[in-house]
Amino acid sequence: MLELKSSDIRLDADAADKSVAISLIVADMVADGMVAPGYEAGMHVRETQTSTYLGNGIAIPHGTPETKDQVLKTGIKVLRFKQGIDWGDGQIVYTAIGIAAKSDEHLTILRQLTHVIVNDELSERLHKTEQVAEVLSILKGEQFEPTLHMDTHLIRTNVDIQYVTEAISLAASALFAQGLCSTQERDELINSEALDFGDGVWINTVKTTNSRPALAIVSSQSTVQEASGPFNILLSLTSNGKAHKPLYDRLLQLQRDGKLSQLTNEKNADKLLRLLKMEALEGESIEIRLPIEQGLHARPASHLAKLIKQLNADIWVENLDGNDGAVLGTSVARLIGLGFSHGDLMRFTVTKCDDPLSVLHQLSTAVSEGLGDEVKPITATHSPQILPTAVEAPAQESVEYNEKISGLCGAPGLALGTARTKIKQDFSYPENSKDRPGESHRFQDALHQLSKALNDSLAQETNEAKIQILTMHIELLDDPEFVEATQGFISSGKTAEWSWMSSVEQIASSLEQHSDALLAERASDYRDLGYQLMMILTGQQEQLTDTQPHIVIADEINPSDVVKFDKNIVQAIVTAKGGVTSHAAILARAAGIPLLVGCGPIVLNIADGTPLVVDCDNRFFMVVESDSALDDLREEQAQRKADYERAYEDRFLPATTVDGVNIEVVANISSSSQVEDTLEFGSEGVGLFRSEFLYMAHPQEPTHEQQVAEYKAALDAMATENQPLIVRTLDVGGDKPLPYLAMPQEDNPFLGVRGARLSLLYPDMLKRQLRALFEAADRGLLRVMFPMLSDITEWRAIKEIYNEVADEFPGIQLELGMMIEVPSAALMADVFAKELDFFSVGTNDLTQYTLAVDRGHPVLSKQADSLHPAILRLVKTTVDAAKRNDIWVGVCGELAADPLAAVILLGLGVRELSMSQTAIPQIKAQIRSIDSSEAKALATAALEAESTEAIRALDRTGVTA
Incomplete structure (x- = not known):
């Protein structure tokens, strides 16, 4: 491993020209035993072939391939020339880094140089410091701002979770497992409150002392409804310095472009990272693997940059096997900084070019030939191919019906109505004025008028959110820096209007580039004040609002607009721009006006009077064909709302069919703190307590006391002692690793050591959990369920462990069940049923394993529908075996929350359904509306169906609708 030493650096070198400088470098190399004297000739020849000047006063002289035999050992010599050396073409070098290399050991330092070259401050320090130690520190990369570590090992996609807190625990565990945060930082992450960034994207962060700040990602299999909005994906960061800024900038860019949904829809980890790292480039592209053995080091990078400069086009280069974004190929330093190694996949994207295919052909030929270096064959070669770049389709001129x-979702709600576009006034004004005192007076007078109007509004306001925002606007208007900047422009001969708008835009533009989303959205407040004052300065009148109910369409909405809106008139607001944490959004929520932001410029093409549906809860709007279609939707909306309200009012009634058959409707939870909420939705107990999240919430295995306290808290929160709490024993592996447990890396963890299999590897851990469960059992009806059992021998080994612990608690006998989540368990249910008290069918995993569809697969995941005849037949096999052995069957997968499936499961003989809390009222109402004979007929028809589609086409009587 090459180690740059203090003795390799000389800060006081002096040379008359480049030739003498190179001779000095080689002399130092020869003295240190790095090269033979003949290496100097190769260095001079190299300079005639390609300049070794990198930029910002730095050059990297080195030999040719023909003089490699003169290299005795790889090394680097750094010489500083205070007066500067003309390196040709007027390029002045202050620091020359001579390279003698047989291998690629020097490339790490060379790549770090690219960060110095693009950083003016670091380059200047490198050239001027009198401290060798500081030069070492700079060249070793110790002076750089850390960059955010983003890796697919830190990504869990398509995970079966029901609460944001579960995703937070998983993300923190992934970071901890990779050694990217301390135990204290892990705990802080787990206990932090995630920010709802919008469109299902949530963020949480913690400051870290780790030199490698990192990003972990957890995406949910389906949308989770949280109190503050929907959740689909969590970005969890350990932050150090400004490492998070590029990610935040990228998120803000996606938000502004209305493309955050790309993150929530992407299930492929590699593509997810690429979405977060860079903007899609428009143009023709080619992908080719680099055949140069030592990677894209200085020589071939110089060759490539020179070629790109000659091609008369903008050519962007990406390393698809690296972590950085695209760079313009004209910079040697930036090309080196992409860190290409042999075999890495290069992508060239050509823009601003009349003949891109010809350019791509020349680039492909040059890379294939080695860019002046020797070519080494690549195993499993990837043939270059012209590919269209995956970019967004151009904006449509109109919205289709x-x-x-x-x-x-800026503010929640559903609205139906007709569009009315809000057009901002355009301001026309001169830039220059000779009447400086007059302009200053006009500005001060306008300030006074606006300040008085804001204060008058504040004095009459009672809404707390409006009071806070009006107060903030008054303070902004009074900001001395804001006012003085405007007065400064006026003093230089500019008009009040030009001066004011320039001051506003300076501050607003600076803010909206901020990495903090909340600060970035404050730009709209400054522009709002700017607009209000300009109305006064120009003497224009505000556009009158219609008195008829309508949906406002706007490019962006100001807080001052929302304050004036009457929610009985303005039924909803749809904007092209804007953010979910803006003050306009806060005011819309306070006023109860649904607000959909960031929909893109297409909204501005909607004609006034166009009938619209605005569904902020599901984050979309839609143009309908006619007013009559809108009326039909209003009826459906009213009916759905009434149905849910009735179901919610009756949520505490039992789920009993018309003819008296009862089914237990319970909840899935991941912590004791969620029990009370589930009871409020009508839950009759807990059908699945995911105990793994208790383990993930701690930096090491939770203590006996911590476990007992958690289980007792859940039982104590139950409304009655007869409401069950079913605890699933530790279920990690697959998409849920446990960082403090030694778990082998598996190529396919979903078919590996999971659930009960892991418990058998760590029986003492299982015993500790069982002891805690026994100790908590006196608080209520506690049942224990074991996951991922596929063979009766596994169960009997688990039962032996259970019996050992049970002997320590005489007089306490827990009901024992197992998850039916692999086909072998369902097919052998008659064998298992003789030795257990109940089954709970985990339809999510059962579907994955039965249909051989990875739930995270970007193409096939849509086929993983649990309402498939094969799944229902396995459920029927399980229920029949249970009946013969006088035990009961529940279902705790997503299928339980599907209204149609709930009836079918009832008809199959399932007697317990466990689901997320929000689905409980509706499912209970569905069960109460049906006769058990209807359910059986529907179940029979579903079992005979050929496909999922055929089942979903059935009505409640079992007839195809």
Whole structure:
């Protein structure tokens, strides 16, 4: 491993020209035994072939391939020339880094140089410091701002979770497992409150002392409804310095472009990272693997940059096997900084070019020939191919009928109505004025008028959110820096209007580039004040609002607009721009006006009077064909709302069919703190307590006392002692690793050591959990369920462990059940049923394993529908075996929350359904509306169906609708 030493650096070198400088470098190399004297000739020849000047006063002289035999050992010599050396073409070098290399050991330092070259401050320090130690520190990369570590090992996609807190625990565990945060930082992450960034994207962060700040990602299999909005994906960061800024900038860019949904929809980890790292480039592209053995080091990078400069086009270069974004190929330093190694996949994207295919052909030929270096064959070669770049389709001129246009939920709600576009006034004004005192007076007078108007509004306001925002606007208007900047422009001969708008835009533009989303959205407040004052300065009148109910369409909405809106008139607001944490959004929520933001410029093409559906809860709006279609939707909306309200009112009634058959409807939870909420939704107990999240919430295995306290808290929160708490024993592996447990890396963890299999590897851990469960059992009806059992011998080994612990607690006998989540367990249910008290069918995993579809697969995941005849037949096999052995069957997968499936499961003989809390009222109402004979007929028809589609086409009587 090459180690740059203090003795390799000389700060006082002096040379008359480049030739003498190179001779000095080689002399130092020869003295240190790095090269033979003949290496100097190769260095001079290299300079005639390609300049070794990198930029910002730095050059890297080195030999040719023909003089490699003169290299005795790899090394680097750094010489500093205070007066500067003309390196040709007027390029002045202050620091020359001579390279003698047989291998690629020097490349790490060379790549770090690229960060110095693009950083003016670091380059200047490198050239001027009198401290050798500081030069070492700079060249070793110790002076750089750390960069955010983003890796697919830190990504869990398509995970079966029901609460944001579960995703937080998983993300923190992934970071901890990779050694990227301390135990204290892990705990802080787990206990932190995630920010709802919008469109299902949530963020949480913690400051770290780790030199490698990192990003972990957890995406949910389906949308989770949280109190503050929907959740689909969590970005969890350990932050150090400004490492998070590029990620935040990228998120803000996606938000502004209305493309955050790309993150929530992407299930491929590699593509997810690429979405977060860079903007898609428009143009023709080619992908080719680099055949140069030592990677894209200085010589071939110089060759490539020179070629790109000659091609008369903008050519962007990406390393698809690296972590950085695209760079313009004209910079040697930036090309080196991409860190290409032999075999890495290069992508060239050509823009601003009349003949891109010809350019791509020349690039492909040059890379294939080695860019002046020797070519080494690549195993499993990847043939270059011209590919269209995956970019967004161009904006449509109009919205098609019934086409859903996505946005972000600024304020929740559903609205049906006709569009009315709000057009901002355009301001026309001169730039220059000779009447400086007059302009200053006009500005001060306008300030006074606006300040008085804001204070008058504040004095009459009672809404707390409006009071806070009006107060903030008054303070902004009074900001001396804001006012003085405007007065400064006026003093230089500018008009009040030009001066004011320039001051506003300076501050607003600076803010909206901020990495903090909340600060970035404050730009709209400054522009709002700017607009209000300009109305006064120009003497224009505000556009009158219609008195008829309508949906406001706007490019962006100001807080001052929302304050004036009457929610009985303005039924909803749809904007092209805007953010979910803006003050306009806060005011819309306070006023109860649904607000959909960030829908893109297409909204501005909607004609006034166009009938619209605005569904902020599901983050879209849609143009309907006619007013009559809107009326039909209003009826459906009213009916759905009434149905849910009735179901919610009756949520505490039992789920009993018309003819008296009862089914237990319970909840899935991941912590004791969720029990009370589930009871409020009508849950009759807990059908699945995911105990793994208790383990993930701690930096090491939770203590006996911590476990007992958690289980007792859940039982104590039950409304009655007869409400069950079913605890699933530790279920990690697959998509849920446990960082403090030694778990082998597996190529396919979903078919590996999971659930009960892991418990058998760590029986003492299982015993500790069982002891805690026994100790908590006196608080109520506690049942224990074991996951991922596929063979009766596994169960009997688990039962032996259970019996050992049970002997320590005489007089306490827990009901024992198992998860039916692999086909072998369902097919052998008659064998298992003789030795257990109940089954709980985990339809999510059962579907994955039965249909051989990875739930995270970007193409096939849609086929993983649990309402498939094969799944229902396995459930029927399980129920029949249970009946013969007088035990009961529940279902705790997503299928339980599907209204149609709930009836079918009832008809199959399932007697317990466990689901997320929000689905409980509706499912209970569905069960109460049906006769058990209807359910059996529907179940029979479903079992005979050929496909999922055929089942979903059935009505409640079992007839195809």
